[in-house]
Amino acid sequence: MNLHKASHRHAQNGAARCPNRSAAxxxxxxxxxxxxxxxxRGGGGGGVPGAGxxxxxxxxxxxxxxxxxxxxxxxxxxxxIALGKTLFWDMQxxxxxxxxxxxxxxxxxxxHRIQNQISGPGATVxxxxxxxxxxxxxxxxxxxxxxxxxxxxxxxxxxMGVVERAFAGIxxxxxxxxxAVTAFVSPFQANGIHTRxxxxxxxxxxxxxxxxxxxxxxxxxxxxxxxxTPAGDADGTLNAWVYRNGSIEQEPVRIENAxxxxxxxxxxxxxxxxxxxxxxxxxxxxxxxxxxPLGRQKVAADDSVLGGMAxxxxxxxxxxxxxxxxxxxxxxxxxxxxxxxxxxxxxxxxNFALFWGLxxxxxxxxxxxxxxxxxxxxxxxxxxxxxxxxxxLTEFRTGGSQCTTCHNxxxxxxxxxTNFLRRNGVTNSDADAxxxxxxxxxADSDPGTFKTPGLRNVEFTGPYFHDGSQATLNxxxxxxxxxxxFPGGTALGNVRLGAGDRNAIVAFLRALSDDRxxxxxxxxxxxxxxxxxGHAETSPGxxxxxxxxxxxxxxxxxxxxxxxxRGGAGVPLQTFEELLNGVGNDGSRANTMNLACAP
Ligand code: HEC
Ligand code: HEC
Numbered sequence: 001m002n003l004h005k006a007s008h009r010h011a012q013n014g015a016a017r018c019p020n021r022s023a024a025x026x027x028x029x030x031x032x033x034x035x036x037x038x039x040x041r042g043g044g045g046g047g048v049p050g051a052g053x054x055x056x057x058x059x060x061x062x063x064x065x066x067x068x069x070x071x072x073x074x075x076x077x078x079x080x081i082a083l084g085k086t087l088f089w090d091m092q093x094x095x096x097x098x099x100x101x102x103x104x105x106x107x108x109x110x111x112h113r114i115q116n117q118i119s120g121p122g123a124t125v126x127x128x129x130x131x132x133x134x135x136x137x138x139x140x141x142x143x144x145x146x147x148x149x150x151x152x153x154x155x156x157x158x159x160m161g162v163v164e165r166a167f168a169g170i171x172x173x174x175x176x177x178x179x180a181v182t183a184f185v186s187p188f189q190a191n192g193i194h195t196r197x198x199x200x201x202x203x204x205x206x207x208x209x210x211x212x213x214x215x216x217x218x219x220x221x222x223x224x225x226x227x228x229t230p231a232g233d234a235d236g237t238l239n240a241w242v243y244r245n246g247s248i249e250q251e252p253v254r255i256e257n258a259x260x261x262x263x264x265x266x267x268x269x270x271x272x273x274x275x276x277x278x279x280x281x282x283x284x285x286x287x288x289x290x291x292x293p294l295g296r297q298k299v300a301a302d303d304s305v306l307g308g309m310a311x312x313x314x315x316x317x318x319x320x321x322x323x324x325x326x327x328x329x330x331x332x333x334x335x336x337x338x339x340x341x342x343x344x345x346x347x348x349x350x351n352f353a354l355f356w357g358l359x360x361x362x363x364x365x366x367x368x369x370x371x372x373x374x375x376x377x378x379x380x381x382x383x384x385x386x387x388x389x390x391x392x393l394t395e396f397r398t399g400g401s402q403c404t405t406c407h408n409x410x411x412x413x414x415x416x417x418t419n420f421l422r423r424n425g426v427t428n429s430d431a432d433a434x435x436x437x438x439x440x441x442x443a444d445s446d447p448g449t450f451k452t453p454g455l456r457n458v459e460f461t462g463p464y465f466h467d468g469s470q471a472t473l474n475x476x477x478x479x480x481x482x483x484x485x486f487p488g489g490t491a492l493g494n495v496r497l498g499a500g501d502r503n504a505i506v507a508f509l510r511a512l513s514d515d516r517x518x519x520x521x522x523x524x525x526x527x528x529x530x531x532x533x534g535h536a537e538t539s540p541g542x543x544x545x546x547x548x549x550x551x552x553x554x555x556x557x558x559x560x561x562x563x564x565x566r567g568g569a570g571v572p573l574q575t576f577e578e579l580l581n582g583v584g585n586d587g588s589r590a591n592t593m594n595l596a597c598a599p
Contacts, residue, residue: 055409055419057397059378060370060456063410065211065417068225068258070358072332073240077362079329084363085305086293086317086326087356089527091599093268093288095276096162097175098599101206101267101360103531104159106561107591108460108517109205109367109524111159112576114593115534115557117468119198120445123155125190126535126543126554131580134463134471135478137485145482154445157468158199159273160532163553164188167276170287175295177287179276181551193543195535195554197272201446202468205461207367207517207524208454211411213420214259217450217466219435221263225361227253228281228353230262241350243338248347253354257417260364261357268356282345285352288323292316296599297527300565304522305366307565324348327355366523369456369514377511385511392508400496401480401505406436406452412512413452436491439484440465456512462576472577473509477502520590521568528563530597532556560597562590 074080087093088101104111111117114129136153139145164186165179188197201217215221222232227239238250255261268284271277294316299306309317327336327348335354338347348355374393376384385393396403409418415434423433435449450466464470470479481497484490497505517524535554536544546555562569574589584592 054404054414055422057378057393057404057408057412058410059375060208060211060368060372060410061375061379063211063370063416063418066257066421068255068261068361070255070258073335073354073358074330074362075332076330079326080331080359080362081366082305082309083323083326083330083355084359084361085526086323087288088360088363089297089529090288090294091296091529092175092291092294093284094162094274095165095167095177095179095279097177098530098532099162099274100529101264101274102526102529104161104199104203104273105206106526106529106531108457108573109207109209110461111203112460112462112574112579112591113159113531113533113559114576114579116160116195116532117157117198117534118155119158119188119200120156121154123187123198125188125195126537128534129157129463129580131471131577134469134580135475136467136469139482139485142478143482145485145487153469154441156200156446156466157202157463159203160196160198160534161270161273162275163194163196164271165276167278167283170283172286172290175287175291177276177279177283179550184551190541190543193545193552193554195543196532196556199272201466202463204453205457206364207369208411208456209263210260210365210368211416211454212259212413212451213257213415213417213434214451215263216266218448219415219451221259221266223257223259223262225253225255225258225261225357227255227357228265230266232262240335240354241338241347242334243336243347244334248338258357258361260361264360264364265353265357281353281356282349285349285355286345288352289346289348291323292319293321293323293326294527297529298563299527300525300563302565302567303527303563304525304566305363306527330359331355369517369524371516372456372514373511374508375514386507388504388507389511390508392504392506392511395497395501395504396508399501400494401501402492402495403480403505406434406491407455411454412456413454415451416454437489438465438479438492439486439488439490440469440479441467442486443489455509457514457517459510459513460517460573460575471580473506474502477506516568518572519568519570520564520573522566525564525566525568529561530558530599531561531593533559533593558597558599559593560595562595 091098091100116126118127138151139147140150141147164184166182168178168180170177184194186197188195209215214223221230224232226235229235238252240251240253242251267273269275269279299310301307301310309321311318335351336348340346373384395401406414409416434452437449464476470476480495483495484492534557536557538544544555546553569590571588571590574584574592578584
C-alpha cells in the first residue's frame with residue numbers, strides 16, 4: 001500500500017490517519033456506523049432519504065474516502081502528485097495551447113469569471129454578467145414561486161473553453177494544435193466572428209471533489225476508472241498497454257473509487273472545453289512529451305509540490321523535469337518502457353489517458369479543505385464560531401430548513417463517501433442517493449438529478465447551482481424559502497425559513513471557508529495562469545477580430561492569475577458577488593481579473 005500516504009494526505013491530522021486501508025475503513029465504520037444504524041437504510045434512488053437516514057454533520061477530517069488501488073501502475077505516489085499538479089495547471093494541454101484544466105478551476109477550485117460565460121437559450125455572445133442579471137428567474141415576490149415573473153432567463157452561467165475547430169494533428173514542439181478550416185456550426189459567434197464556446201453548466205469546485213462518490217453534476221464520471229473514458233464499466237475497451245517479457249499487449253483497467261480519474265479524462269478531449277474536435281490521447285501525449293512542462297507559466301520557488309523542481313530564472317520547471325521523466329518517475333516501467341515501434345505511437349503515448357487520469361486524481365486528492373471554522377467547532381473548539389454562526393448551524397441542522405436532508409455527514413452531502421459506505425456497507429454498490437431535482441431549471445431543459453454539493457468554501461464558488469443562476473448565498477436561501485422555482489416533481493416541498501433563519505444560515509455557510517483556500521496557501525498554492533477573460537470589442541457589441549488567427553476568430557482578453565507558494569497570497573480571494581460589484585479592484589482581493597497577461 002505505498003500509495004497510502006499520498007492518497008490520505010487530506011486526512012492530515014484527522015482521525016482517519018491509519019496504518020493501512022482496511023484499518024482505515026474499520027476505524028471509519030466505528031465513527032459513522034454505531035450499532036443498529038444499518039437498520040436505517042433508505043434514501044436510494046434519488047428521492048428524499050427516509051427519516052433516520054441522515055448521517056450527522058461532523059468535521060470533514062473524519063471523512064475517509066477509500067484510496068483507489070493503483071499500485072499495479074504507480075511506482076512513486078509523490079512523483080504522481082507532482083505530475084498531476086503540472087498537468088492540471090499546464091495551459092499547453094488545450095488545443096489552443098492556452099487552456100488548462102485550471103482555466104475553469106482556478107478560483108477556489110471553481111471559476112468566477114463574468115464575461116463570455118453564458119450559454120443556452122437567449123445567451124448573447126461575449127455578454128458581461130452584472131449583479132442585475134441575478135437571479136436568472138426573478139419573481140415579483142422572491143418568497144413566493146406562484147407570483148408574477150419579473151424575469152425568466154433560460155441561459156446558464158458556464159465556463160468558456162476553446163473556439164470550435166476540427167483537429168488536424170500536432171506539430172512537434174508547437175503548443176497550438178493544427179486544425180482544418182471547416183464551416184463552424186457552434187452558436188458561439190456574432191457577425192461571422194467566432195468566440196470561445198461556453199459550457200452548458202456551471203463549473204463546480206475541484207476542491208473536496210475527492211469526497212464525491214461520483215463526479216460531475218449528474219454523477220456521470222463513474223466510480224470505476226477504465227483507464228480512458230468517464231464511462232466506467234460501460235466501456236469495455238482494453239485501455240492499458242503493458243510491456244512484459246519482451247512483448248506489448250493490451251489489458252483492461254478497472255480501478256474502484258476512482259471517479260476523479262474517470263472525470264479527468266473527460267474535458268481534455270472535449271471539443272467545447274479544451275480540444276479541437278477529433279484529437280486523441282496518443283496525439284495529446286506526443287504533443288506534451290515534446291514541450292517543456294508549464295513552459296509559459298511561473299512556478300513559485302516555495303510551491304508546496306513543485307517548488308524543488310521550479311525553474312528560478314524562467315518559466316516552468318528545471319529542464320530535467322520533462323513530462324517523460326516525470327512519467328518514468330511516477331509509473332512502473334511495464335507501462336512505458338517498450339522500445340519505440342517502427343510506426344505508430346510510443347507505449348507512453350498509448351497509455352497517456354491512464355497516466356493523465358491517475359496523476360490528476362492523485363493531485364486532486366490533496367485538495368481537501370477540511371479545516372474551516374465549522375470543522376474546528378465540530379471538533380470541539382467552541383469559540384471557533386460566533387453566536388450567529390452557531391445559530392445558523394442549528395437552523396441548518398434542524399427545524400423547517402431541511403438542509404441536512406441532503407447536505408449531511410462530514411461532507412455535507414448525501415452523495416459523499418460517508419453516506420455511501422454507510423448505506424452500502426461492504427457491498428459497496430453504486431447507489432444514486434444524494435442526487436436530486438430541486439426545481440432550479442424546468443424539467444425539460446436539463447433533465448435528470450443533480451449532485452448535492454458539499455458547500456465548503458461556498459463563499460467563493462459563486463455563481464450557484466448547476467446553471468449558475470444565483471449570484472449570492474442570500475439568493476440561494478430565497479430559492480429554498482420559496483421551495484424552488486419549478487414546483488412539482490421536485491425533492492423540495494415544505495421548507496420553512498424565516499428571514500432570521502436565512503441570515504443565520506448564510507453566516508454559517510460563510511464560516512465553511514478554509515483559510516488555506518481563502519489565501520491560496522498549501523495545498524491550494526499553484527503556478528501562474530493566463531485565463532481568457534472575454535473578448536475585445538471595437539465598439540459595444542462589435543467583436544474585434546484576431547488578426548493572427550486563421551478564420552474569423554474573436555480577439556481574446558487575458559487576465560493574470562498570479563502564482564502562489566506555500567504561504568499563499570497576502571489578500572483573500574474575491575467572491576463572485578464582489579467581482580460583479582467591482583469590490584477588491586484596489587488590490588484588497590486576489591484574482592480580481594484586472595491584471596494584464598500576455599500568454
Ligand atoms: C472550459 C471549462 C472547463 C475546463 C477546461 C475543465 N473543466 Fe472541469 N468542469 C467544468 C464544468 C462546466 C463542469 C461541470 C460539468 C457537468 O457536471 O456536467 C466541470 C466539472 C469538473 C469536476 C467535477 C466536480 C464535481 O463536484 O462534480 C472536476 C473534478 C473537474 N471538472 C476537473 C477538471 C479537470 C481535471 C480538467 C482538465 C482535464 C477540467 N476539469 C477542465 C468546466 C471545465
Ligand atoms: C432535497 C435535497 C436538498 C435540500 C433539502 C437542500 N439542498 Fe442545497 N442543494 C441540493 C442540490 C441537489 C443542489 C444542486 C442543485 C442544482 O444545481 O440543480 C444544492 C445546492 C446548494 C447550494 C449551491 C452550491 C453550489 O455550489 O452551487 C447551496 C448554497 C445549498 N444547496 C445550500 C442549502 C441550504 C442552506 C439548504 C437548507 C435551507 C439546502 N441547501 C437544502 C440539495 C438539497
